[in-house]
Amino acid sequence: MISIFQMEDEQSATYTVDDALISSGFGKYQILILAYAGIGLIAEAMEMMLLSFVGPSVQLEWNLTAHQESMITSVVFVGMLIGAYSWGVVSDNYGRRKGFLFTAIMTSGAGFLSSFSPNYLSLMALRFLVGIGLGGGPVLGSWFLEFVPAPSRGTWMVVLLAFWTVGTIFEASLAWLVMPKFGWRWLLALSSVPSLLLLLFYAITPESPRFLCMKGRTMEAVDVLGKMARLNGAELPSGKLVSDKNIELDEVSESATLLNATAKAAKEEENDNIKEDEGSDFGGFKSVSKLLSPKLLRATLLLWMAFFGNAFSYYGIVLLTSELSNGNRICAKQEVESVHSNNSSLYKNVFISSFAEIPGSFVSIMIVDRIGRRLSMASMLFTSCVFLFPLVFSRTEILTRISLFGARLCISASFTIVYIYAPEIYPTSVRTTGIGVASSVGRIGGILCPLVAVALVHNCHQTTAILLFELVVFLSGVAVMFFPFEMKGRRLNDTEADMH
Numbered sequence: 001m002i003s004i005f006q007m008e009d010e011q012s013a014t015y016t017v018d019d020a021l022i023s024s025g026f027g028k029y030q031i032l033i034l035a036y037a038g039i040g041l042i043a044e045a046m047e048m049m050l051l052s053f054v055g056p057s058v059q060l061e062w063n064l065t066a067h068q069e070s071m072i073t074s075v076v077f078v079g080m081l082i083g084a085y086s087w088g089v090v091s092d093n094y095g096r097r098k099g100f101l102f103t104a105i106m107t108s109g110a111g112f113l114s115s116f117s118p119n120y121l122s123l124m125a126l127r128f129l130v131g132i133g134l135g136g137g138p139v140l141g142s143w144f145l146e147f148v149p150a151p152s153r154g155t156w157m158v159v160l161l162a163f164w165t166v167g168t169i170f171e172a173s174l175a176w177l178v179m180p181k182f183g184w185r186w187l188l189a190l191s192s193v194p195s196l197l198l199l200l201f202y203a204i205t206p207e208s209p210r211f212l213c214m215k216g217r218t219m220e221a222v223d224v225l226g227k228m229a230r231l232n233g234a235e236l237p238s239g240k241l242v243s244d245k246n247i248e249l250d251e252v253s254e255s256a257t258l259l260n261a262t263a264k265a266a267k268e269e270e271n272d273n274i275k276e277d278e279g280s281d282f283g284g285f286k287s288v289s290k291l292l293s294p295k296l297l298r299a300t301l302l303l304w305m306a307f308f309g310n311a312f313s314y315y316g317i318v319l320l321t322s323e324l325s326n327g328n329r330i331c332a333k334q335e336v337e338s339v340h341s342n343n344s345s346l347y348k349n350v351f352i353s354s355f356a357e358i359p360g361s362f363v364s365i366m367i368v369d370r371i372g373r374r375l376s377m378a379s380m381l382f383t384s385c386v387f388l389f390p391l392v393f394s395r396t397e398i399l400t401r402i403s404l405f406g407a408r409l410c411i412s413a414s415f416t417i418v419y420i421y422a423p424e425i426y427p428t429s430v431r432t433t434g435i436g437v438a439s440s441v442g443r444i445g446g447i448l449c450p451l452v453a454v455a456l457v458h459n460c461h462q463t464t465a466i467l468l469f470e471l472v473v474f475l476s477g478v479a480v481m482f483f484p485f486e487m488k489g490r491r492l493n494d495t496e497a498d499m500h
Contacts, residue, residue: 083135
């Protein structure tokens, strides 16, 4: 009799993707996923950082106005705004792999071709396409997140986002070596190489088991989880893999005699809904409407504010590293050409400030799983305000370098944590759409940053520019304090019903 009961228990036993991830642990399989996603972040960081170097060189070579130079940066963010939304919808409906495949093709292709741009308009068009490709960056973050066990999720997401720092430092080093001898075209061409690496290794990347399970493709999910367990030297839990939807349906049924019939009918209905969802979400409007549902509305709106503020401030501080000193020279009535003549100083300043992101990553690792996501973001944003404040009164070279270094350290830490928090608060069905739309809102901050703040510096309104950054950073800090969910140590949700 005991053996019969044991057999029945084994047949009725179930486990979720979270259970499988915890039993397998973080091992060799996740390291390979981390390496691939990390290359994607390096590629994105390099394509973004090169704007600090290419803009001034192109302005000098083609005699562009300051507005035309700033548009080279802004057009990339316009592309990213479109791409972040589009690739998020694609990934939530057709898979994470398809999402980052198309982004890698577009980024590497348009990035390489932009090095051959014969004129300003062709450069703008190709950098716009690069921006659309770069907009898919958050897809890789969500993909990696869905392979990480909940207890260590915050720490490993910080490690992933540290690859962005590697990319910024590598790009500054590359510019320092390449630009003086070979010019901006070689920098554009070489900076497209990491995106090409994503294409070379694409064939061996697995689909997210959480996405597969959510879409009802449990056999494929079990296959992926099985490979993960074997490579990590672990075993999957006994029983049958189920999604949160299955669990909810089982909990609803209170009658043991009707349980099998209810589950079977519900499974058939779920499969019908899955097929309907795959073909009916034209343009992603259904997914976006879920982001504004009563349970997610507050979190979504506050997340958009946080992304806007972080993006506006981060890219503003990066641009200010060169633009603030250039603006001081212009306002001191020196020759405009001197702005472009001291390239060595420009590369050195950007190179030094990029290293601020290394301690920023360490700070993120230390606090994100200890004091929580909300308090971590708020403390970093408010500290960034403190670092920027002295520049309102004085902008000597040493003070400017120290203040921007400290501000970039804090804002990069905050940006890292918001990229951890964003995919955590959304259910699997709309996760990449949610972070994609939030990232698009952030890109609006990136578009406005060079057009508004940097323009103020060029027009000798440096104090106004600093105060603008102070205000945006402070309001972002206030917004994150009101986030409704704290996700430290909590498992990811597959459906809205799990959220509380």
